[in-house]
Amino acid sequence: xxxxxxxxxxxxxxxxxxxxxxxxxxxxxxxxxxxxxxxxxxxxxxxxxxxxxxxxxxxxxxxxxxxxxxxxxxxxxxxxxxxxxxxxxxxxxxxxxxxxxxxxxxxxxxxxxxxxxxxxxxxxxxxxxxxxxxxxxxxxxxxxxxxxxxxxxxxxxxxxxxxxxxxxxxxxxxxxxxxxxxxxxxxxxxxxxxxxxxxxxxxxxxxxxxxxxxxxxxxxxxxxxxxxxxxxxxxxxxxxxxxxxxx
Numbered sequence: 001x002x003x004x005x006x007x008x009x010x011x012x013x014x015x016x017x018x019x020x021x022x023x024x025x026x027x028x029x030x031x032x033x034x035x036x037x038x039x040x041x042x043x044x045x046x047x048x049x050x051x052x053x054x055x056x057x058x059x060x061x062x063x064x065x066x067x068x069x070x071x072x073x074x075x076x077x078x079x080x081x082x083x084x085x086x087x088x089x090x091x092x093x094x095x096x097x098x099x100x101x102x103x104x105x106x107x108x109x110x111x112x113x114x115x116x117x118x119x120x121x122x123x124x125x126x127x128x129x130x131x132x133x134x135x136x137x138x139x140x141x142x143x144x145x146x147x148x149x150x151x152x153x154x155x156x157x158x159x160x161x162x163x164x165x166x167x168x169x170x171x172x173x174x175x176x177x178x179x180x181x182x183x184x185x186x187x188x189x190x191x192x193x194x195x196x197x198x199x200x201x202x203x204x205x206x207x208x209x210x211x212x213x214x215x216x217x218x219x220x221x222x223x224x225x226x227x228x229x230x231x232x233x234x235x236x237x238x239x240x241x242x243x244x245x246x247x
Contacts, residue, residue, distance in 0.1 A: 002128060003235075003243030005215050010195040011129050012184050013158075014064070015140035017200035018219050018240070019126070020152050021117045023063070026142075027054045029107035030062050034074065037099060041080070050078075059222065064201025066141045066167055066174035067100040087168065108144065116151040121241030126157045128244060135159060137184040139197075141167065141174055160187045176203040178211025185213075198240065205231040217243070 004011075017023035034052035042049040052058075052074070061077055062070035068084075075082060075096075085095025091102040129136055136158045138145060143164030149155040162184040166172065172179040178192075185195045196215040197208030202224070208216035209232025217240075218225070218233030225236045237243060 001244065002125075002132060002134075003246030004196055007194050008134070008196045008215055010135040010137070010185060010188050010190040011126075011198065012137050012139050012181055012195055012213075013122075013126070013198045014200060014204050015138050015142060015145055015148060015163075017063075017221050018198050019118055019122050019138070019154065020148055021119060022111070022148060023200065023221065025110045025114065026107055027058045027063075029103050029110060030054070030058060030070070030074075032106055033099060033103040036102075038078075055222070059202060059224065064141060064175045064199070064203035064207075066164055067103065067143070068096050069141075069174045071096045071099045071103070104143070111144070111148065111151065116148050118152040118154050119239065121239040123154060123157070125240035125243060126154070130157060135188045135190065137161060137187065138163070139180050139184045140164065141180070143168070160184060162187070175201070176206035176210065178207045178213075181207055181211050181213065185211075199233075200228075202227055202231045205233050208232060 013019055016026055031052045031054040039049050057074060061074040083095045085093055085097040087097055089095050089097040089101055091105055137160035138158050140163045145161060145163035162180050167180055172183060181197055185192050192212045193214045195213050197213045198217045199205045199208060200219040200221050205216055205218050205228050216232055216234050218228030218236040220228060220236050220238050228236050
């Protein structure tokens with residue numbers, strides 16, 4: 001009834017775009033932060049201002065990655081290198097961490113002002129997974145993961161959480177490396193071959209495949225079904241509720 005292979009005992013869910021409607025909020029925050037920075041730079045050196053593309057650039061360089069990796073990867077695509085700084089850097093610092101702080105402040109403000117909504121189909125699927133006795137964890141690159149889960153009213157559906165705070169504390173490599181998903185599987189003592197990964201980001205799907213997970217579900221919220229398959233998804237759905245209809 002879950003549309004999963006019989007050997008799956010553990011389900012590992014990405015947050016933004018899979019469980020909650022926060023991917024657009026993150027994309028908007030990234031765009032505002034990068035556009036502001038790119039305008040500043042263009043004003044200093046006289047170069048042309050080329051804005052951040054909230055679809056193409058977000059999907060390719062930022063989506064699913066830890067915050068600092070997103071900053072670093074996108075800037076590299078523009079030939080820009082900044083000092084790393086430290087995680088304590090404030091928004092005024094022109095460092096990788098400083099720009100990450102700017103983005104985080106923007107997304108927190110947007111979440112406070114707009115709230116967080118969970119996908120009804122995803123909630124129904126997670127409840128079915130719970131009722132079937134399978135383990136459940138959220139695996140997110142966001143340091144704000146718990147706040148989002150609480151705001152969406154779904155924190156109680158999950159037994160474990162591996163998020164941006166965990167990644168920093170344990171020194172885990174961010175997606176597309178499989179480290180965060182492997183860490184979540186270890187919390188249940190589950191062999192990755194017996195776990196399913198649910199992702200909407202290309203980097204996240206690639207992480208599921210790289211980790212040798214038994215089943216990788218791509219959630220197509222942005223018309224990128226083919227790319228999700230190319231990155232390693234075993235099946236692609238537009239909503240997790242579709243899995244409940246599979247036999």
